[in-house]
Amino acid sequence: MTTSKLGDYLRARRDQVTPSDVGLPQDGRRRVPGLRREEVAMLARISVDYYLRLEQGRERRPSPQVLDALSDALLLDEDGRLHLYRIAGMAPSQRAEGGVERAGPELLTMAEMWDRTPALVLGRAYDVLAANTLGRAVFPHLRPGANVLLAMFLDPSVRQFYADWEYAAGNAVAGFRFLEGARPDDPRIQEVLRKATEGSREFARLWKRRDARGKSDAVKRLNHPEVGELALWMQTFDVRSAPGQQLIVYHAQEGTRTADALRLLGSLAATGSGRGGDVPRSP
Numbered sequence: 001m002t003t004s005k006l007g008d009y010l011r012a013r014r015d016q017v018t019p020s021d022v023g024l025p026q027d028g029r030r031r032v033p034g035l036r037r038e039e040v041a042m043l044a045r046i047s048v049d050y051y052l053r054l055e056q057g058r059e060r061r062p063s064p065q066v067l068d069a070l071s072d073a074l075l076l077d078e079d080g081r082l083h084l085y086r087i088a089g090m091a092p093s094q095r096a097e098g099g100v101e102r103a104g105p106e107l108l109t110m111a112e113m114w115d116r117t118p119a120l121v122l123g124r125a126y127d128v129l130a131a132n133t134l135g136r137a138v139f140p141h142l143r144p145g146a147n148v149l150l151a152m153f154l155d156p157s158v159r160q161f162y163a164d165w166e167y168a169a170g171n172a173v174a175g176f177r178f179l180e181g182a183r184p185d186d187p188r189i190q191e192v193l194r195k196a197t198e199g200s201r202e203f204a205r206l207w208k209r210r211d212a213r214g215k216s217d218a219v220k221r222l223n224h225p226e227v228g229e230l231a232l233w234m235q236t237f238d239v240r241s242a243p244g245q246q247l248i249v250y251h252a253q254e255g256t257r258t259a260d261a262l263r264l265l266g267s268l269a270a271t272g273s274g275r276g277g278d279v280p281r282s283p
Contacts, residue, residue, distance in 0.1 A: 004057035005087040011055050012210035013074040014040055021075060035074075043073035062088055079178055083212035086181045103130040104241055111135075115266055116259075117251050118232070122148060124244030125188040126176060134262065137269040138224065138232075138250065149176050149192055153200035163221035163229070171218070173203065174211035181212055183244070215246065226268070227261035 015034040019026045022035070022043060030036075035043075041051040046066060053059035054070075062070075067088055071081040085091040103121040111119040111132040118135040120128055126148040136143055141151050141158055151158055152172045162168040180189050196203040215236040222230040232250040239245040252258035 004060055006060060006062075006084075007055045007057045009084065009087055009210050009212075010040075010051075010070065010074070012208070013076065013080070016209070017075055022073070040070070040073050044069035060089070064090060077213065079213035083178060083181045101127065101129055101242075101245070103245065104239070107239065107241075107247065108132075111247075114249075116262055117249055118262070119250070120248045121239070122246045122248060123188075124179060124183060124186060125149075125192045126172075126179070127188070127192075129245065133269045134266050135250075137265040138222070138230070138262070140225070147192055148172060149196055149203075150199075153196055153203045160223055161225075163223055168220070169202065170206055170209075170211065171213075171215075173206040173209075174213045175215050177207070177210065177212040178214050179244075215248065220250065224261070224265075227264055230258045230261055231256070232258060 014037070015032065017034045019035065019039070022039075024035075024039060037051055037055065038048045041048045044051070044066070046069065050059065054062060064085075067081075067084055067090060070076075071084055074080075076084060082091065101123040107121060108130050111121070111130070114132060115134065117132075118138040119132045120135050120139065120142060121130040123129050128142050128144050128146045128148065130144055131139070131142065141155055141161065142148060149172055152169050159165045176189075176193070180186075180193065183189055197207065215234070217236075218234050220230075220232045220234050222232065224230050230252070232252055235249050235251075237247045237249070239247055252262055
C-alpha cells in the first residue's frame with residue numbers, strides 16, 4: 001500500500017482523537033482506538049473517498065481549505081497545523097545546513113549576566129551549543145556538545161533526573177518531530193534520529209505517535225543530584241540571528257525552595273565546587 005508522511009500523520013492523529021472529544025456518540029463496537037475515517041471526513045466536510053486517498057498517499061496535494069478543515073477535525077493546535085502544512089508541501093521547508101553550529105558570542109555574554117537564570121542555547125537538532133554557568137550547574141547532563149534527545153533516551157541517569165520522565169520524553173520527541181518537519185533533509189537531524197531510533201525502543205514507540213509541537217512555556221520538575229527537587233518555569237525564544245537555534249531560559253518564583261537552590265548552585269558553580277563549575281562556557 002502506498003504511504004506518505006501526510007497519510008501517516010493523519011492516521012496517527014485520528015487514532016488519538018476519541019468520538020467524545022469532537023462531540024460524537026461513543027458506541028461499544030469500535031475497532032479503532034480513535035476516530036473512523038468516515039468520521040474525520042464528515043467533520044472535515046470532505047468525501048470519505050478523498051480522505052482515504054489522503055491517508056493512503058494517493059493524494060498528496062490537498063488545498064489549504066482542506067488542511068484547515070482537517071486541522072479542526074483532528075483538534076490540532078497551531079504547531080500541529082503548521083506541521084500538517086509542512087508535510088503536505090504547503091509551507092516552505094527550511095534549508096538544510098552544513099558545518100559546525102555555534103552560538104553567537106553576544107548571546108553567550110548576555111546569558112552569563114543572568115546569575116539566577118539557567119539558560120541553554122540549542123541548535124537545529126537539539127544539540128547543546130552553549131550554556132551559562134547556572135545552566136551547566138542545573139543540567140549536568142546537558143553540557144555543550146551533548147544532545148537533548150540522545151541524552152533523554154540513551155543516558156540511564158536522566159530517568160531519575162526528571163520527576164516525570166515519560167512526560168518530558170514525550171515533549172522532547174514531539175519537539176524533535178516539529179524540527180524534522182521544518183528541515184526534513186538536514187543531515188544532523190537525520191543522524192540524531194537514526195541514533196535515537198537504533199538505541200531506544202522507547203524513542204521508537206513515542207516517534208510512532210507522530211506528535212509534533214515546538215517547545216512552549218512549561219514547568220520542569222527535576223531531581224537534581226546536589227540540591228534535590230526543583231520546579232523551574234521554562235520559556236523558549238527563537239534566535240533570529242541564527243535560524244534554527246533556540247534560547248531556553250528557566251526561572252524560579254522568588255521565595256520558593258527552588259529559588260534558594262538556584263542561588264546555592266550558582267554559588268557552588270562560581271567557586272568551582274559544584275558539578276558545573278569546571279565546564280567551559282561554549283563548545
